[in-house]
Amino acid sequence: MRYVLLASSALVSVAVSAQAMAEEARPDETIVVTAARTTLPPSALPLTIDVISKDSLDQQVAISGSVIDAVANLTPSFSPSRQKLSGAGETLRGRSPLYAINGIPQSTPIRDGSRDGYTIDPFFLDRVELIYGSNALQGIGATGGVVNQVVVNAPREEGLSGRVLVQGSTGNFESNSFGGKLGGLLSYRQGAFDVTGGVAYETRGLYYDGAGRRIGIDNTQGDVQDSKSLSFFARLGYDVSSTARLELFATRFNLEGNGDWVQVTGNRATGLPSSSKRGDIQGEAASNRVETVNLTLTDTDLGGGNLIFQAFFNRSRDIFGGDVNATFQDASIAPNGTLFDQSANRSRKLGARVSYERQFFEALNVTLGFDSMWDKTQQDLIATGRYWVPPTTFRTLAPFGQANLKLFDGAVRLAGGGRWENGQLKVDDYVTLASYNSAQVSGGTRAFDDLLINGGVIVEPAQGVRAYASYAEGYSIADVGRILRSVNGATQSNFSIDDVNVTPVISNNREVGIEIKRGPLDASATYFWSTSKDGGLLVMNSAGVYDVQRQRIEIEGFEINLAVELPVDGLKLGTGYAHLSGRTDSNKDDKVDIDLDGANISPDRINVWASYNRGPVSARVQAGLYLDRKFDGAPANTAFSGYTLTDAVLRYDLLRWGGITLAASNLFDVDYVTYNSQTIRSTAAATDNARYFTGRGRTVTLGWDYRF
Secondary structure (H helix, E strand, O other): OHHHHHHHHHOOOOOOOOOOOOOOOOOOOOOOOHHHOOOOOHHHOOOOEEEEOHHHHHHHHHHHOOHHHHHHHHOOOEOOOOOOOOOOOOOEOOEOOEEEEOOEEOOOHHHOOOOOOOOOOHHHEEEEEEEEOOOOOOOOOOOOEEEEEEEOOOOOOOEEEEEEEEEEEEEOOOHHHOEEEEEEEEEEEEOOEEEEEEEEEEEEOOOEOOOOOEOOOOOOOOOOOOEEEEEEEEEEEEEOOOOEEEEEEEEEEEEEEOOOEEEEOOEOOOOEOOEEEEOOOOOOOOEEEEEEEEEEEEEEEEOOEEEEEEEEEEEEEEEOOOEOOHHHOOOOOOOOOOOOEOEEEEEEEEEEEEEEEEEEOOOEEEEEEEEEEEEEEEEEEOOOOEEEEEEEEEEEEEEEEEEEEEEHHHOEEEEEEEEEEEEEEEEOOEEOOHHHOOOEEEOEEEEEEEEEEEEEEEEEEEOOEEEEEEEEEEEEOOOHHHHHHOOOOOOOOOEEHHHOOOOOEEEEEEEEEEEEEEOOEEEEEEEEEEEEEEEEEEEEOOOOOEEEEEEEEEEEEEEEEEEEEOOOOOEEEEEEEEEEEEEEOOOOOOOOOEEOOOOOOOOOEEEEEEEEEEOOEEEEEEEEEEOOEOOOOOOHHHOEOOEEEEEEEEEEEOOOOOEEEEEEEOOOOOOOEOHHHHOOOEOOHHHOOOOOOEOOOOEEEEEEEEEO
16 A cells, blocks of 8 residues: 555655644634744745644543644654653654744753653643654754644733643553543733633553553653653733733643552563563652743834744753663672662753744745754763763854745745754763773863755645645754763773764755645645764663664655545544655665664554534544554564554533543554564564563543633
């Protein structure tokens, strides 16, 4: 089937569309996608863009419980969710996306703890914006695209308003599988002033798979099962004038494991997945705490243009579970094989962003801006007070400009721009761990800069028929922390930071495609290919720890989406397909020779869905078919066997008393091993029995929410 689809994709015109999410209603041209950093509608941009609306987001969160799962369910080219706190290996179009809250980066590229998908409770979100493919619109990190989480809107009406949520969930109705959530949001507006405050608390039980087994808990990397989270949101807003607004908001998200269960190792060779049993963990439970503060000044009519200024602070602390890992051993502290330790990532970001957009001659739209950020990150071993990754500071300064020219009354648009990234990486002198033979590394400062360009053409020969082609470059750091901590004194003596490959990953994205939105039909097709000469590849070592290897990476693929409104009022049907192929250079001869593995690229996938929305009733049934895949150059036991998961959700809005939502994920209780667990490639793959996880079985969620 994939070859038939590939052949049909080849017939697509040289064009790429600002693709609206197939299951969404037909996009309103007044929608402003803030992640694109322009007031132009998506149809005017040579980018593949999706917007998950508030209603769709709430629907998906009721099914799955998180923003990550919502994006994974709706986006064929997003990899299957790991269903863990760690999102390592979760990619968009085969590369890591940048997660942001109102444009504020949540990723920690210097030492990527892969916790950036859990930084705000979805109860406080209005929508999620997705920009596909490598781009530098939001700065560092968007080699796979951007997942921008936009917080709830300020109140428009005078007086008091708010929302309350009460929710419960269970897997196979075992007593220890029950979880619950309480959320409240209160807003008040008086004249030019408004204030909003909210709190959300969630507790999660143990997860069970389709065979009724307790799913193995990941005590080390972190898990969302057997956990609790407490989140706060606050915002103050003031309308300075009829066009200018000053707004300050702050969020705090804290998720931590309860520590009531420990993992039981499985057996990959016999197909026995890991499980869990009652027990007390050693050390602190894995947790994720993120705090974000943002001050924004906007003026929609300053000198005839639109001004946006942001100043932000972001702080995160990711604690990983501890163990007696070979990497942590140091005979000068304790006999080998006895030393317990655990690590914690700590990161602080301080930054400011300003952009000014103005239209000239009713045809030319120009945006100029400047971004700056200081990121200080380190990874500590908190039980013994050692550094695993030394304090490392990254500073970036980036002026940018974008232009969009409308020709022939909008039948043709030309768009393009550039961003000059000036980066500086500073590392103090440090000593690697004893397991890396205590390498003495001389610190220092590394500076680099690059001009990142983008451009595209959009053609709209008839209303509702649109095509485009584009090229864009993205920019990221290849997890410098993993590289720094793995310097080995046995083979690398008199080492300096100048000897470490900490140069950024520059990736590019080329797209062609077409979009048709006429009458009841909503269809699109996109073909893309992306390369990076010195990419960052995750490879697990014999100790079960991921290292980074710098290798050439080439990725290509295509996506097809089709939705149709049926004659039955309120009923829609849709389907989507994504094919990805990724190769890397294993022998460093600048030619790709083996496939990317499951930690770096997602499987081919088909989505099928049906939705109904009329009167007080809304419902959706969706199925994701993950197709089997073999990896050239990988061990046979890393092949993916594929699986199909089906979800359903039903909501009924009461006349005066809110609405009731009933949802079920994995409706048919399929027993399966997760994609990430099936496809691990490492020197320890044959004996990696700890990370052999099954996925969640049928999970039922019942909720009531009330808006006033």
